[in-house]
Amino acid sequence: MYQNINKIYHAAIYVRLSKEDGDISSSAKLESNSISNQKALILDFLKDKKDIEVVSVRVDDGYSGSNFERPAFQAMLEDIRHGIVDCVVVKDLSRFGREYIDSGKYIERLFPALGVRFIAINDNYDSLKGKNQADEIIIPFKNLINDAYCRDISIKIRSNLEIKRKKGECVTPFVAFGYRKTKTDKHKLEIDPSAGGVVQDIFKMKLQGMSQDAIANRLNELGILSPFEYKISSGSRYETGFRQKEQALWSSVTVRRILENEVYIGNLVQGKRTTPNHKVKQTYVKPEDDWIRIEKNHEPLVSDRDFEIVQRLLGMDTRTSPDQKQVYLLSGIAVCADCGAPMTRKVSLWQEKNMLIIYVPQIKKQNAVPVIEYRKRIWKMPYW
Secondary structure, three states, X not given: OOOOOOOOEEEEEEEEEOHHHHOOOOHHHHHHOOHHHHHHHHHHHHOOOOOEEEEEEEEEEOOOOOOOOOHHHHHHHHHHHOOOOOXXXXXXXXXXXOOXXXXXXXXXXXXXXXXXXXXXXXOOEEHHHOOOHHHHHHHHHHHHHHHHHHHHHHHHHHHHHHHHHHOOOOOOOOOOOXXXXXXXXXXXXXXXXXXXXXXXXXXXXXXXXXXXXXXXXXXXXXXOOOHHHHHHHOOOOOOOOOOOOOOOOOOHHHHHHHHHOHHXXXXXEEOOEEOOOOOOOOOEEOOHHHOEEEOOOOOOOOOHHHHHHHHHHHOOOOOOOXXXXXXXXXXXXXXXXXOOOEOEEEEEEEOOEEEXXXXXXXXXXXXXXXXXXXXXXXXXXXXX
């Protein structure tokens, strides 16, 4: 890069500490990589640099170096694009990033194209001084080593989590509504007395014939906090993309998720989702055979029999009429003996009397099959 001795560079100090680095047992390594020590080291380095003026300090605390989708880093890029920053100073290349390809892209292509000076103190690299033949080899090699380190850490973490799941240890940051982590062991579940009672009431209401929508409305009428609001009120940092109002209310979807969750019969199911590797953050659902299921891992809230009955009810068409709160007795059960189609219930005037009629409605044309009316099989009974 062309040197201009009269130029004053406007620098952004960039510091980063990932969760993986924070978990390292070596106190010396943890201290050297700490956010405060990174700042102190960089400021000490810059104190006698008359040509560099610090305009911002960008901190990504708890973000992995395996990608550059980090809020502080992106904010720094915006400052660079707007001409606010033309110099980036980091402790070393690993704090800048551990992804070999993208690190090289920024250092070798993007920063030079934008006229940005890049300094990695502990690696003795300053782009203003130009690169010698050794730098052409050493800098990409160090980035490759940092990338390999990140991959190695990822493999070890995945392996450790897999072992814990198979041992029946809960490794999720948040547990299902109705349970909480024990104070003595954060990997074990115990019943939350308040939320657990709500879960049991939900199953009881379903067994009594109420639909999911009716259960949700009932819970909202009673002022019972939804799972999201309950976690927030308990001091949790839980976030969800399903929140549509200022206060998240109960919905039929939330109720159904609870009714279908086998955690309430004591089964712990983990490892449903994963990512292809440490560089790709997009998750996908694994085949059910690859899930890790530990049966009777903790105290159940619902009996196996009640849970099985509820699953059968969920498989039926159990919608309620607009003016009814409970599911009709034969809802989801009455089917046509000829075609197996579910039958419909309605009250109609029949020979000057109100009659309850159960019938199979007209079947619409599908796949070029002619329209057929199944109105011969009709059940009629007096209705008052």
